[in-house]
Amino acid sequence: MTIKISKINKLSKHGPCPVYIHGCGFNSALGLNAEEIHARLQQGRSPDMIPVSGWLNDGTDTVVGKVVSELPVIPIRCKQQDSYNNRLALSALLQIAEPIEQAIAQYGHERIAVIVGTSTSGIADNERALTAKNENGNFPEDFHYCLQEVGNPSEFIADYFDLKGPAYTLSTACSSSGRVFLSAKRLLQAGIVDAVIVGGADSLCRLTLNGFHGLEALSSTLCNPFSENRDGINIGEAAAFMLLSLSSELQPLDADKPQQAGNSGKPIALLGAGDSSDAHHISAPHPEGNGAVEAMRKALADAGLTPQDIGYVNAHGTATPLNDEMEAKAIHRVFGVQTPVSSTKPFTGHTLGAASAVEAAICWHILHYSINLPAQINDGQIADNLAPVNLVQPETKLTKQAVLSNSFAFGGNNISLIFGYVHD
Known part of the structure; x- marks a missing residue:
């Protein structure tokens, strides 16, 4: 080829x-x-x-x-x-x-x-x-x-x-x-x-x-x-x-059919991506979330954004003791307690190799259709030993122009993606 x-x-x-x-x-x-x-x-x-x-x-x-x-x-x-x-x-x-x-x-x-x-x-x-x-x-x-x-x-x-x-x-x-x-x-x-x-x-x-x-x-x-x-x-x-x-529009097959930009009227794009490989353990994440922090900060830098520009974090949120403890620390280190956070795995399950794309799709639906942020689904008994993060409550609206999605894998293979509106 x-x-x-x-x-x-x-x-x-x-x-x-x-x-x-x-x-x-x-x-x-x-x-x-x-x-x-x-x-x-x-x-x-x-x-x-x-x-x-x-x-x-x-x-x-x-x-x-x-x-x-x-x-x-x-x-x-x-x-x-x-x-x-x-x-x-x-x-x-x-x-x-x-x-x-x-x-x-x-x-x-x-x-x-x-x-x-x-x-x-x-x-x-x-x-x-x-x-x-x-x-x-x-x-x-x-x-x-x-x-x-x-x-x-x-x-x-x-x-x-x-x-x-x-x-x-x-x-x-x-x-x-x-x-x-x-x-x-x-x-x-x-x-x-x-x-x-x-x-x-x-x-x-x-x-x-x-x-x-x-x-x-x-x-x-x-x-x-x-x-x-x-x-x-x-x-x-x-x-x-x-x-x-890299083009904001594709040429329509039907020249008379208008392009669709979603409820927002603005194009949606991958604004930034960050990765890391902390290789802390074959299956367990780094307990302080160092690799997760690195991936999120790289994504922000790649997008030219600050933590204050992000209106929602879709957490990896596997509901395992080690991941959630690590990720709460990492999100708190980068975003503090202001940015809304939720894991959507109670809606889909952990779809393994497809998980990042699944959660990217959820982020796209939030942006494209201007729907409410997914509330955090659990039994309401938030663990006391987790670093404080702002878990999404029902009827929460997206108030910023960009969202971030995390995926953390075996071997410390971490990825963070930022999606958002593009202003021409």
Whole structure:
């Protein structure tokens, strides 16, 4: 593949350079469409966070975030890539098919990249195939080993839209689909491509559930972020995707159809991204939140913003004892007690490699539709040993122009993303 390098964007040399968002597709336990997503965020509950039995090897019950919508059919031309995870991804991608087609028409198939974050890819299908082989001695006829490859989601998306630009997958545990935004920004600012499809998809599987259960990190009830009684995560499945470019608008396929900028009337962009790798421990975060602080401060610097410019922090907020204690310290060190904070994992579950994209999508919905901030859902018994942070109460409005979202992964792989309005 020959990659043509276009003129490097000069704004990146002279100050913050926004990366514009041209649509967001999202499917999770929060629902598939905007009306359902907003209603559940405002009601403070998602009925698709459901208790399940029989998933864990020791018979313990747990709660999972389940996608219940009907998933689209993979076309015949991509039949060898027909996995549950790819159908889940496609359910979100079809929501932004129009801007993707606009970008193809404007820039060409070779100038659009695909970067996906995932942690399990097609493992759920492999579990079913292995069960069938153990029972009857053969894999199912439609099973193919490539479905388990971590790079399969990005290959599928590139094939589905017939894209010829760079296509690859990042897998850094729970920060996977956050790092794709940083990688996309670098590709765009280097002039390697003109648009990038970014996001993540992860589906429920026994491997992940039993793995976290083995780490004693799984809750048997709805997760309880920042509570004295928090005892672990809920696993969820989801897909969320966005189309990014350095242009504030795409040329419409229908010249008479106006561009949509959301309720705010202002374009929404990735304003900044920051990362760090403190490598404190293979699974536990640094107890003082040093890596988290570094990621948030890098994102602010990248965006050219101060902590006072941020109107909401979407916390990683896993409801594990170590994460919430660390993150409260880190947020307090950067933002004090003024900035509203909440974890939205009680609405979606922890969607692992897709978590960053899922929470980026929630931030996009807040900005695009001017909805209230998601209130913090827990049992109301806030832990006394947590550093003070301003947990969101019901009916809280966004009063600033930008929001920040955190994702912290195994090995101290941290990412912070800032999204907000762009004023021309």
